[in-house]
Amino acid sequence: MPVEALLRRSLRDVADRIDSQPPPWPPGRSTQFDDADEHRVGIRVLAAAGAICLVLVAGIGLWLIRTNPSGSVPTDGTPAAPGPSWVGNTLATTGVTNSSIAAPSTTVVSIDAGSSAISIGTLPPDVVAERNPADGSALLGDVGAQFPVLAPARVDTDLTFDPAVGGAPITLHVSFDEICVRRTAADGTGGGACDPNTDPHYVETRVGGGDTVTPVQVLLLDSTVQVTSVPGSCTFSLVGTDPANRLDLWACTTTDTATVEVDLQAPGADIVRTYIQGALAVGPAS
Amino acid sequence: MADRSFAEFYAGEYAGAVRLAYFLLGSLHAAEDLAQDSFIAIEPRMSRLDNPLAYLRTIIVNGASSVHRKRLRRSHAVAPMFADRFVTPVEAELFDVLARLPYPQRAALTLRFWCDASLQETADLMGCRVGTVKSLVSRGLERLRTELKDVM
Numbered sequence: 001m002p003v004e005a006l007l008r009r010s011l012r013d014v015a016d017r018i019d020s021q022p023p024p025w026p027p028g029r030s031t032q033f034d035d036a037d038e039h040r041v042g043i044r045v046l047a048a049a050g051a052i053c054l055v056l057v058a059g060i061g062l063w064l065i066r067t068n069p070s071g072s073v074p075t076d077g078t079p080a081a082p083g084p085s086w087v088g089n090t091l092a093t094t095g096v097t098n099s100s101i102a103a104p105s106t107t108v109v110s111i112d113a114g115s116s117a118i119s120i121g122t123l124p125p126d127v128v129a130e131r132n133p134a135d136g137s138a139l140l141g142d143v144g145a146q147f148p149v150l151a152p153a154r155v156d157t158d159l160t161f162d163p164a165v166g167g168a169p170i171t172l173h174v175s176f177d178e179i180c181v182r183r184t185a186a187d188g189t190g191g192g193a194c195d196p197n198t199d200p201h202y203v204e205t206r207v208g209g210g211d212t213v214t215p216v217q218v219l220l221l222d223s224t225v226q227v228t229s230v231p232g233s234c235t236f237s238l239v240g241t242d243p244a245n246r247l248d249l250w251a252c253t254t255t256d257t258a259t260v261e262v263d264l265q266a267p268g269a270d271i272v273r274t275y276i277q278g279a280l281a282v283g284p285a286s
Numbered sequence: 287m288a289d290r291s292f293a294e295f296y297a298g299e300y301a302g303a304v305r306l307a308y309f310l311l312g313s314l315h316a317a318e319d320l321a322q323d324s325f326i327a328i329e330p331r332m333s334r335l336d337n338p339l340a341y342l343r344t345i346i347v348n349g350a351s352s353v354h355r356k357r358l359r360r361s362h363a364v365a366p367m368f369a370d371r372f373v374t375p376v377e378a379e380l381f382d383v384l385a386r387l388p389y390p391q392r393a394a395l396t397l398r399f400w401c402d403a404s405l406q407e408t409a410d411l412m413g414c415r416v417g418t419v420k421s422l423v424s425r426g427l428e429r430l431r432t433e434l435k436d437v438m
Binding site: 003004006007008010011012014015017018019021022023025 | 292293296297300301304305308309314317318321322325372373377380381395396399400427430431434
């Protein structure tokens with residue numbers, strides 16, 4: 001039996017055995033939801049809001065104590081010593097942070113091996129989105145992330161695009177045409193577009209183009225870099241040994257608005273998730 | 287679209303939504319959760335949708351993708367897929383291979399061979415190009431063919 005027929009029949013047979021009845025709609029609401037229930041819900045909401053306020057006040061108080069332990073206020077006109085930035089503070093206490101950065105800014109995340117110290121900074125935008133003249137798709141360029149790897153460190157990234165155009169419902173169309181990872185050499189060379197013919201430190205995966213069926217390709221030119229890719233998401237694992245190594249992610253997408261979600265994890269550290277989101281200034285195809 | 291229309295849509299498509307989610311996630315419990323979440327997401331937008339079924343399937347496909355990504359991060363805590371009573375021992379080998387396929391391949395095969403979606407419809411549902419769908423289906427079938435050659 002052809003595998004197509006076997007698959008079709010098995011899926012149909014198993015589906016027929018799943019007799020899942022829809023629960024009442026709307027979910028989680030009793031048909032006996034009366035005024036008393038509403039009153040109780042209101043009290044619970046108020047109690048929850050009060051608890052959140054208490055936690056916030058306590059958190060702000062602790063933060064103030066940490067930034068100015070003596071409690072003294074400078075009176076000689078000198079500014080108070082700056083406290084930790086919100087990024088650093090968050091990382092120091094929880095190891096997890098979120099940041100929204102308008103494209104095409106570039107996020108720099110450095111991971112120091114052997115500790116959970118992770119810092120996130122922002123580089124000024126130096127590359128704008130441009131349209132690929134070949135097929136009109138938008139090239140995100142530096143709207144990816146550059147990860148200076150202070151080796152030996154491990155970077156796991158999960159890259160997805162969520163177009164949310166004009167306030168329409170986010171349908172999570174996960175799509176990209178090309179993802180490549182390029183190591184930048186210690187002397188700074190290796191920039192520009194990914195080109196296997198000119199860039200010796202070059203790793204790329206292609207997951208399709210037009211109607212051309214193109215299997216995922218991994219051009220592995222450095223044994224310390226391992227790349228796997230599937231359409232819609234990518235998982236990169238990089239184990240670097242050269243402190244000058246830098247992992248650049250480049251992505252092409254056909255959408256004008258994209259969310260890049262990057263998860264980073266250092267040994268022994270929590271996942272740091274960074275969002276880079278914004279409408280890309282995409283010009284006409286040249 | 288009035289509430290009654292949504293109620294009809296919910297009653298008519300719930301079972302199909304659970305089944306699609308089941309094939310993508312391999313667990314009835316997770317499938318029912320995802321189906322419920324998907325209907326909750328679609329209800330307020332129902333009146334603006336030209337094709338609510340396609341939208342529902344898109345939400346499920348992408349929701350399952352998110353679940354899959356979370357599973358990858360916590361691979362030690364992943365329950366075996368298709369361990370429910372719905373899969374007979376005869377079918378177990380096929381579904382075992384299906385469970386080990388990369389998620390996009392499993393999704394493409396499910397949409398093509400269970401939902402009977404065309405290549406273009408599958409591409410729209412998955413948010414990728416037709417060429418990508420062809421590649422996913424081709425590689426998925428090849429993997430099934432290779433691993434099930436003793437069964438067929």
